[in-house]
Amino acid sequence: MALNLKTRKTLVPYLFLLPGILFFLTFQVYPLVKGFQMSFYKWSLMPGKASQFIGLANYVRAFNDPVVGRAFINTLIYTLVTVPGQMILAMVAALLLHSLPRGRAFFRTLYYLPVITSWVIVSLLIRYLFQSPNGLVNYFLVEVFHVVSKPIMWYEQASTAFIPILVLGIWKGIGWSMVIYLAALQGIPRELMEVASIDGANGWQRFWKIILPLLGPTVVFTLVMLLIGGFNVFISVYLITGGGPRQQTEVLLSYTYRQAFDFLDFGYGAALSMLMAVFLITASYLQMRFLRKPVEVY
């Protein structure tokens, strides 16, 4: 080779980076820039017809759109209900499984099953279970537990239509946090717990005074990941309620998606996406700044 060793050493890393960076620029960076540009246009999909620059009109429209407000609140409700729901139930499950002398791996597999199942499958399953009036959930509520006297028409009112989505959000996620908590629990030295027991600490005190502080960074890690995941809720809404009835269960991503791919209003959809991106990046930054201590999660 004509090149000397030093030149080779400087060139080599770029060669290794090349394919990945090409993909990164084409399918990650360019769409971001393009989306930003599109958000200022009344975007035309027809090849011959030019798109029209309309300045901030799409953004002004977003702030005056009542469905955007509804979708934002629904996204917030989803996050505020499913994130603590998943974390608390996952912690209970992890503590329970951790205290079993045998069969931990067996139960862990069962609890993890919803996590590995795709969103499409679990969403359709939940939709089936919550069918009205003769769905399984109604059967159990009416005939087995006698909680309600007549079947609930889940998808006909906004107040009940969001419930299957919330239930799915919690149920599907428990196993994920639980596996992480279980791994962290295994890292707590046994002697520590024994000493605490000898000193007369009961289970409740051991949890608050020893386990939770030691698991702190892990809990924060799951919190951050789940919050981001919560704001990304889409498939379950799209498949379970389709945003209905009357767009009352729309979340930010489902409404954005509908604007683009049902109403073909790409400019407006892009503006909504950009607003969400700004919100999410700010939120991630704040979380990292204030919540996430520099701790390895391995």
Added chain:
Amino acid sequence: MRVARKPFNPKRFFRLVLLYLLAAGGAVVMIFPFLWMVSNAFKEHVFVIEYPPQLIPTHPSIGNFMRAWTSNNFQLYFTNSAVVALTSTFFTVLFSAMMAYAFARFKFPGREILFFAILLVLMVPDMITIIPKFVLIKTLGLRNSLWGLILVYIAGSTSLNTFLLRGFFEQLPHELEEAMLMDGAGYFTIFLRMILPLSAPALATVTIFSFLGHWDEFTWALTIIDDPLKRTLPIAIYSFQGQHGTEWGLVFAAMIIALIPVLIIFIALQRYFVSGITAGAVKG
């Protein structure tokens, strides 16, 4: 570590029984929807919904599985999914490993800024750019093409995997690399003969999670695939449900067929799952 068998202690015994009952109760709740999925898949010709529902089918039959597998191009969709998932996983892992090698083992101008840029874009969820990505793929003429899926899947998972693999590659010993350089080996040889073999567990984790992610991907495929012959399984199941809205048994049978590869991978390679999840690899 349990040293010797403790004498029978009724209090401890009942506490254990209670714990197992609770764990089993939780497990029933977690797999409850799956039980109904399996149960209904084995009920042939049950239209609409039985009331009261029966968990154990009176006349179990595999008719639904046969019909799902042989109808509506289902085998083609299975093949499409396999081709897309395997191809994009192969290139994802290859490109991520190459990038991670550059970031982990070389110092070069622009390294920090490039890595920071990748992390920054990683914070932006895929859905945010789905509209411009659609326009791009349409311009490239890749709508209704499996390549339109593969290229975007590769791009979408390379950044995260680069990040994960970089951490692993950094910990590999430098002495071996130096010895190989002394012997006249080039950097590509080192990458292929040393870095990759020594990182087998990390590569396995990354491969499994990429594969499952690509196998299950729904939204992007829904967006760019209209041609029924180009459908992947998640889209096929969705439209299957649309067509056979009341034949849930048939839909569930189709779902179970799609789930089988996932379950096999999950059960056979469980140890990689735990390490992958705790490393922050994936959010399900």
